Structures are given as C-alpha cells and as structure tokens.
Amino acid sequence: MQTESIGLKAKLQDYSQLIKFRLTFTVVLSSIFGYLIGYTGELNWTELVALIIGGFLVVASSNGLNQIVEKDFDILMTRTENRPLAQRRMALLEAAIFCVITGTVGIYLLGHYLNTYAAILGIGSLISYAFIYTPLKRVSSIAVYIGAVPGAIPPLLGWVAATGRFSAAAGILFLIQFVWQFPHFWAIAWVLDDDYKKAGYRLLPLRSGKSKKTAMVILISTILLIPISVLPYLINMSGVLSVTLLLGGSLALMYMAIKLYKSLSIKDAKSLMFASILYNPFVLVVLLIDKI
Numbered sequence: 001m002q003t004e005s006i007g008l009k010a011k012l013q014d015y016s017q018l019i020k021f022r023l024t025f026t027v028v029l030s031s032i033f034g035y036l037i038g039y040t041g042e043l044n045w046t047e048l049v050a051l052i053i054g055g056f057l058v059v060a061s062s063n064g065l066n067q068i069v070e071k072d073f074d075i076l077m078t079r080t081e082n083r084p085l086a087q088r089r090m091a092l093l094e095a096a097i098f099c100v101i102t103g104t105v106g107i108y109l110l111g112h113y114l115n116t117y118a119a120i121l122g123i124g125s126l127i128s129y130a131f132i133y134t135p136l137k138r139v140s141s142i143a144v145y146i147g148a149v150p151g152a153i154p155p156l157l158g159w160v161a162a163t164g165r166f167s168a169a170a171g172i173l174f175l176i177q178f179v180w181q182f183p184h185f186w187a188i189a190w191v192l193d194d195d196y197k198k199a200g201y202r203l204l205p206l207r208s209g210k211s212k213k214t215a216m217v218i219l220i221s222t223i224l225l226i227p228i229s230v231l232p233y234l235i236n237m238s239g240v241l242s243v244t245l246l247l248g249g250s251l252a253l254m255y256m257a258i259k260l261y262k263s264l265s266i267k268d269a270k271s272l273m274f275a276s277i278l279y280n281p282f283v284l285v286v287l288l289i290d291k292i
Contacts, residue, residue: 014084018067018095019060019102027154028055033284034158034173037291050113051161055154057106058122062150064099065130068092073138073199079192114161121157125150138200141207144185152178155284172231173287179228180280182221183257186214187273191266215261218272222257225250232287242290249282 035051067074067085071092074080084090103126111119129150136143155173160166182205189196189203190210196203204210205217229250233243256272 010089014090015098017083018064018085018090018098020063024056024059024063027059028052030177030280030284031055031154031158031161033281033288034155034170035162036158037155037173037284037288038159038162038169040163047114047161050109051118051158054106054109054113054118054122055157057102058110058126059106059154061099061103061106062126062129064095064102065126066134068095068099069130069134070137070199073201076199077195078198079195110157110161115164117164117166118157118161121153121160125153125157137203139202141202141205144182144189144203144205147185148178148181151181168235169232169237172228172235172237175231176225176228176283177280179221179224180276180283183218183225183253183272184276184280186218186221187260187269187276190214190218190260190269191273210264212261212264215257215264219254219257219261222250222254225253238287238290242286245286246283249279249286253279 031051032048035048067083070080071083071085074083074086080086085092085095107119107122107126110122129147133143133147133150136146152174155177156170159170159173163170185203186205193204193210204214206214208214226247229246230243232238232246233240238246253272253275256268256275260268260272262268
C-alpha cells in the first residue's frame with residue numbers, strides 16, 4: 001500500500017512537471033484578472049469557474065506539447081534535464097493523449113460556457129505556443145517575439161470572456177503584457193544563456209549575446225512600457241492614482257534595466273527578472289482596484 005502511494009505521488013509530480021503547474025497557475029491568474037477587470041454587474045460564477053478550469057487545461061496542454069517537442073533537448077540542459085519525458089519516466093504516447101484531452105476539454109469549456117471568441121483565443125494561444133514558438137527557439141531569436149503573442153493572450157481572453165467583445169481596453173491589456181514579456185524573458189535568457197546554448201536555443205535578442213548592445217535592446221523594451229502605462233488613463237480605463245502607480249512600476253523596471261546595461265552582470269539580470277515577475281500582477285491588481 002505504501003509503495004502504491006509513493007508511486008501515485010511520483011506520477012502526480014511527473015504530471016505537475018509536464019504541465020509546468022506553477023507557470024500554468026500564473027497564466028490562468030492573469031486571465032482571471034482580465035475577466036474581473038472587464039466584467040460589469042453581478043459576477044457570474046459559472047463563467048468564472050469555466051474560465052479557470054478551461055484556461056488551466058488549455059495552458060496545461062500547451063506546456064505538455066512544448067515538452068513533447070523539446071524532449072530531446074530538455075535532457076541537455078541542467079534546468080530541464082529532470083522532466084518526465086526527458087528522463088523517459090513518461091511515455092510519449094501517454095503525454096500526447098493527455099495533452100489532446102486537456103486541450104480539447106479546455107477549449108470546449110471556453111466555447112460552451114463563455115463565448116466563441118474565448119475558444120478561438122484559446123486555440124490560437126495553444127497552436128502558436130506549442131507549434132510555432134517552441135520549434136523556432138532553436139532557429140532564431142525571433143521566437144521570443146512570436147512567443148510573446150500567446151503569452152499576452154490570457155488577460156485579453158479574460159476580458160473577451162467577460163464582455164463577449166474586443167475593445168480598446170482589451171487591446172491595452174494585451175499590449176501591456178506583450179511588451180512586458182521582452183524584458184522578462186530576455187532577463188531570464190541572460191541568466192540562463194549558458195544552459196540554453198547546450199540545447200542550441202537562441203533567445204537573447206542579438207547574436208552578440210550578453211553585450212552592451214543586447215542590454216540596450218532590453219532597456220528599450222522597458223522604456224516602451226512607460227508610454228503604454230499611460231494608455232489606460234487616456235481611455236478612462238484608470239484614474240490618476242492608477243496611472244501614477246503604473247508609471248512608477250515601469251520606471252522601476254527601467255531602472256533595473258539601466259543597472260544591467262551598466263554592469264552586464266548576472267546579478268543585475270536576476271534583479272530585472274524578479275522585478276519583472278512582480279510587475280505583471282502589480283499592473284493587473286492596480287487596474288482591478290481602480291475599477292472597484
């Protein structure tokens with residue numbers, strides 16, 4: 001009995017790794033914020049639960065498919081060498097069946113309980129992440145730009161799920177998360193550059209690697225967030241206090257990027273990475289509180 005319990009626990013851990021549980025949870029959280037920011041009137045709990053479960057299943061499927069495609073490369077990197085497919089603790093067919101089921105059920109929930117737009121966004125996110133961004137990572141640094149599209153869909157999906165339409169506000173939510181991903185992912189790529197190279201991944205923006213030119217590109221991406229932070233105020237999506245907080249957050253991110261440009265150090269890249277992790281939920285929380 002104890003052996004069976006240990007085996008079940010190990011299997012659950014493998015599935016948690018396959019779907020990248022913490023990342024999946026974070027992505028779904030941003031879609032929840034998008035829904036709450038866009039929703040008006042009395043909250044529809046059925047829709048919200050469908051968004052959470054459906055969104056979770058679609059993202060889980062995307063992450064699983066990502067590992068199916070990358071299984072032969074994950075084993076080459078210290079960061080990913082212990083993943084279940086890389087270590088052959090899970091059969092490829094098992095993972096594929098799981099991803100097809102979770103993806104199909106997730107998209108069904110989004111379309112049936114929310115609306116067609118939500119389902120279409122879910123499909124687009126899954127396909128672009130698993131089958132365009134993932135294989136491009138070993139070909140060109142343009143993969144980061146492609147990957148930023150599905151990465152920016154969650155808050156947009158949440159808004160569209162709540163309102164049943166696209167709007168300027170939905171576009172701004174998408175734009176903020178789209179641009180935010182560049183300093184975020186490039187900071188990660190800076191920290192993990194040596195590990196990524198083992199698998200042939202090219203994720204820093206320039207061939208010069210961890211250079212002044214690359215750091216300048218990262219800095220520019222943070223500067224772009226400053227005018228974007230004002231857009232919610234310009235369309236009456238947020239007030240003066242909110243826009244001030246958003247600007248402060250963007251300026252803080254820019255400051256971290258300036259430090260990286262000056263030092264080119266792993267330490268400052270990590271600081272930027274952690275600051276960017278806090279930035280995204282900070283923006284969504286500020287916009288939600290402003291609405292309330």
